[in-house]
Amino acid sequence: GAGVSQSPSNKVTEKGKDVELRCDPISGHTALYWYRQSLGQGLEFLIYFQGNSAPDKSGLPSDRFSAERTGGSVSTLTIQRTQQEDSAVYLCASSPGGLAGAYEQYFGPGTRLTVT
Amino acid sequence: AQKITQTQPGMFVQEKEAVTLDCTYDTSDQSYGLFWYKQPSSGEMIFLIYQGSYDEQNATEGRYSLNFQKARKSANLVISASQLGDSAMYFCAMRGPPGAGSYQLTFGKGTKLSVIP
Numbered sequence: 157g158a159g160v161s162q163s164p165s166n167k168v169t170e171k172g173k174d175v176e177l178r179c180d181p182i183s184g185h186t187a188l189y190w191y192r193q194s195l196g197q198g199l200e201f202l203i204y205f206q207g208n209s210a211p212d213k214s215g216l217p218s219d220r221f222s223a224e225r226t227g228g229s230v231s232t233l234t235i236q237r238t239q240q241e242d243s244a245v246y247l248c249a250s251s252p253g254g255l256a257g258a259y260e261q262y263f264g265p266g267t268r269l270t271v272t
Numbered sequence: 273a274q275k276i277t278q279t280q281p282g283m284f285v286q287e288k289e290a291v292t293l294d295c296t297y298d299t300s301d302q303s304y305g306l307f308w309y310k311q312p313s314s315g316e317m318i319f320l321i322y323q324g325s326y327d328e329q330n331a332t333e334g335r336y337s338l339n340f341q342k343a344r345k346s347a348n349l350v351i352s353a354s355q356l357g358d359s360a361m362y363f364c365a366m367r368g369p370p371g372a373g374s375y376q377l378t379f380g381k382g383t384k385l386s387v388i389p
Contacts, residue, residue: 198379258370263317
């Protein structure tokens with residue numbers, strides 16, 4: 157079946173502009189995660205959605221970052237007033253809900269964001 | 273708080289040889305899970321292997337095995353019979369206890385493995 161998809165694959169934006177990154181999780185997966193990978197670094201957790209529960213936003217680095225998940229499926233990560241330090245690859249992952257989600261996270265190909 | 277440490281920024285291995293990638297972790301949780309992911313130059317994160325903290329046997333998946341030493345808090349990845357396609361970044365990651373809600377992963381900084389023909 158189809159895996160996690162993300163769009164766009166690459167985004168170049170000017171400092172100060174807003175950007176939106178999209179994630180389509182695997183059908184039926186109720187849990188969705190956003191991670192950020194800066195150059196040469198490991199992945200950094202940003203935000204987590206599970207079904208209709210309130211999201212876990214504990215990893216968001218500033219209030220310029222926000223995310224929503226509509227209808228329990230597609231998610232959009234929005235970065236307002238982008239800064240050069242926001243340049244990174246943004247990865248989305250999804251997993252089944254419940255205990256099964258403890259063992260599997262499937263990652264999308266990522267969106268490479270470059271802020272000039 | 274959870275922490276993953278990968279002390280080898282880069283490793284070289286001869287094709288067909290075995291290689292061990294180091295990973296140590298720190299957590300106050302009694303129940304946790306450990307993962308290894310492979311990230312080729314194309315960027316996707318590929319799940320390799322999982323070890324639960326209560327699993328008594330080391331996990332194995334094909335040419336991958338996880339050398340889990342709980343007392344030492346280490347979870348090294350062993351790749352046997354290296355292939356050129358194994359050249360990639362390898363990340364060790366950890367999640368918290370089942371039932372804790374968010375299974376967000378904490379990642380190490382990765383090890384870049386290069387397989388030499």
